[in-house]
Amino acid sequence: MKQYLDFLRNILDKGSKKDDRTGVGTISTFGYQMRFDLSEGFPLLTTKKVFLRGIIHELLWFIRGETNIRPLVLENVKIWNDWPYKKYTESSEYKGETMEEFIEKIKEDEEFAKVWGELGPVYGYEWRHFEGQDCFIDQLQWVINEIKTNPNSRRLIVNSWQAAYVDRMALPPCHMAFQFYVNNGKLSCQLYQRSADAFLGVPFNIASYSLLTMMIAKICGLEPGEFVHSFGDCHIYSNHLEQIELQLSREPKPLPKMIIHGDQKNIEDFKFEDFELVGYDPHPAIKGAVAV
Numbered sequence: 001m002k003q004y005l006d007f008l009r010n011i012l013d014k015g016s017k018k019d020d021r022t023g024v025g026t027i028s029t030f031g032y033q034m035r036f037d038l039s040e041g042f043p044l045l046t047t048k049k050v051f052l053r054g055i056i057h058e059l060l061w062f063i064r065g066e067t068n069i070r071p072l073v074l075e076n077v078k079i080w081n082d083w084p085y086k087k088y089t090e091s092s093e094y095k096g097e098t099m100e101e102f103i104e105k106i107k108e109d110e111e112f113a114k115v116w117g118e119l120g121p122v123y124g125y126e127w128r129h130f131e132g133q134d135c136f137i138d139q140l141q142w143v144i145n146e147i148k149t150n151p152n153s154r155r156l157i158v159n160s161w162q163a164a165y166v167d168r169m170a171l172p173p174c175h176m177a178f179q180f181y182v183n184n185g186k187l188s189c190q191l192y193q194r195s196a197d198a199f200l201g202v203p204f205n206i207a208s209y210s211l212l213t214m215m216i217a218k219i220c221g222l223e224p225g226e227f228v229h230s231f232g233d234c235h236i237y238s239n240h241l242e243q244i245e246l247q248l249s250r251e252p253k254p255l256p257k258m259i260i261h262g263d264q265k266n267i268e269d270f271k272f273e274d275f276e277l278v279g280y281d282p283h284p285a286i287k288g289a290v291a292v
Contacts, residue, residue, distance in 0.1 A: 001045055001252055003034040004203070008244055011198055011236050018235070022291035026235035033231070036210060038224035041255025042277065043210050045203040047247045049285040054079055055207050056275055063140065063267055065128030067121060070113040073106045079204075080119060082292045083170040088116050119170040126160040126173070143180060144267060147220045151182035161194075175205050180216070186225030187217040194232040199240040199247075199288055205229070211258065211275075219264055243286045256280035 015029040036043040044050055054077040061071055069080045085102050088094055093116075097105070106113045121129075127140045139158045146153050157180075160173035174195045181188045191209050196202050210227045217224045236244055259276040262269070 001036075001043055001047070001206075001255070003036065003043075004045060004206070005047065005248060005252065007032060007034055007202070007234070008198055008236070008248060011234050012244070015234070015236070020235070020291075022237075024291045025238040027238070027241075028233055028235040030233055031231065032234050034206075034229045036206065036227045036229070038210060038214065038227060042207070042258035043227065044207050044256055044277070044280060044282075046253040046255070046280075046282045047250040048203075049282040050203050050207065052207065052277060052280075053077070053272075055204055056211070056272055058204075059208050059211060060270065060272060062124040062127060063270070065124040067119050067125050068113060069117040069119065070106055070110070073103055073113075073117070078103075080170075082290050084117055084119065086292050087170065120168040121162065121165045122169050122171065123160050123173055123175075126162050126165075127158055130159070130162060131165075140267060144216060144220065147180055147182060147187065147216065147222075156180035156182075174201065175209070178209060180213075181225070182222065183225070185223055187213060187220065187222040188225035188228065189213040190228035190230060192230050192232070196231045196234045197291070198234060198236045199243055200290055202229075214258065214260060215264075215267065215270055218260055219267060219269075237288075237291050239291075240288045243288050246286055250283045253281055253283070254279065 010032060011027055011029050015027040018026050018028040020026050044052060057072060057075045057077045058079055069084055072080060081099065081103060085099050088102060106117045128138050130137045130139050143156050143158055146156055157177060159177045161176040166172045175191055175193045178189055178191045181190070189209055189212070191205065193205060206227070206229060213227055214224045256277050256279040259278060260274055261276060262274045264270055
């Protein structure tokens, strides 16, 4: 995926040192766009191994409108663990538990999980239950219906940024709005990401929204077109610089192919077992700490 490596180089070449909310520090630049033709293969990074199982479980979790980490924890998906654990350690209930002990409590104690595993009205909630003054909108289902019945619409948008609820969210949406576009029997998607952790987050986001585009194309009787990824604040954390240099030293390999099995008619019909990745031969994984 040359597009991603060019993205990293752009941050290093044009970015500047910038403080951030986490206190880790970044090299940051503003504004960028990548395009991926989904007919050329599934855009899963090959310059390091990416945790696809976690991406799929998280995407299905978004689609179900869920906001508690327990379903992910039960699948051993750790993507969202850091934020509720941090909140717990700052509370009067904290008894010195390690992250591992906290997660075990989330697994074993549903009542504990209801309180301490809840993230607030994050992505899935806003996709499926965006609230107005006296109503709520299932944005995801609405946009699917529009793609089927009014494909030339320029309003095929799902918005995760609910300004009234940002303070209630464990993490305000980074990938905050996406728009679909139908042309010549193909479905394309453009994502706007206000804040982009180039090393850890962006590879997940590329794969997740590409897969979502493929899923919606399938149930709408369309072929996947392009995934267009547009950014605001693009940054590399200062504790990821060695990992980035290692990745840039590696030669990209051919993209794998994603096969979606089954005859799904609705977005809720997809299951984890429906997805098969073929021909994925990445370079080894590269670890990096998440900035909370």
